[in-house]
Amino acid sequence: AQSVTQLGSHVSVSEGALVLLRCNYSSSVPPYLFWYVQYPNQGLQLLLKYTTGATLVKGINGFEAEFKKSETSFHLTKPSAHMSDAAEYFCAVPNQAGTALIFGKGTTLSVSS
């Protein structure tokens, strides 16, 4: 069965510090993987996705993620955090039929000045 696990429900960093949000997946088929961001009181917005090809995926707002099949991971990183990055981040994988997304429990990113 498809699933994602996000390690760490809350991550706090200082402005300018590296951001690392962890996601591990379980999939019975070659996975597609997604990171979405949810700003307070808003809907979800796609940050980046991995389908096939290059394992290092670049997204919006300076975020990137690397698909590592051997580690079943798709961790999200950003070299230098900005205050505006404070939000909820969700890793997701399609269900087995590919007809809906299965989300992780989310990681709240806090950025302090």
Place this chain on the structure above:
Amino acid sequence: DTAVSQTPKYLVTQMGNDKSIKCEQNLGHDTMYWYKQDSKKFLKIMFSYNNKELIINETVPNRFSPKSPDKAHLNLHINSLELGDSAVYFCASSQAPTGQETQYFGPGTRLLVL
């Protein structure tokens, strides 16, 4: 132009009432979804429609009934509202019901049942 819109944005109602949430997308997508986000921010699929046909109906109480009058609209009607229905409901759409498609989300409808 808003890609996926939902109305209303906020909904406060009493237990036992019936309410509807409307969703519209102007992206020309074939597939639309309803997700529920609980108080712990956990997101779960409720329903999915492709070309107005239901393709996913998760274990949701039958008090919840989706309706898709056309490909651009997917509404959610809830009968006999209960306290546990309080949540944020998100509509989303994608080009097709395949795993690699990006889903575009609406702003959410915050439902509070008193």
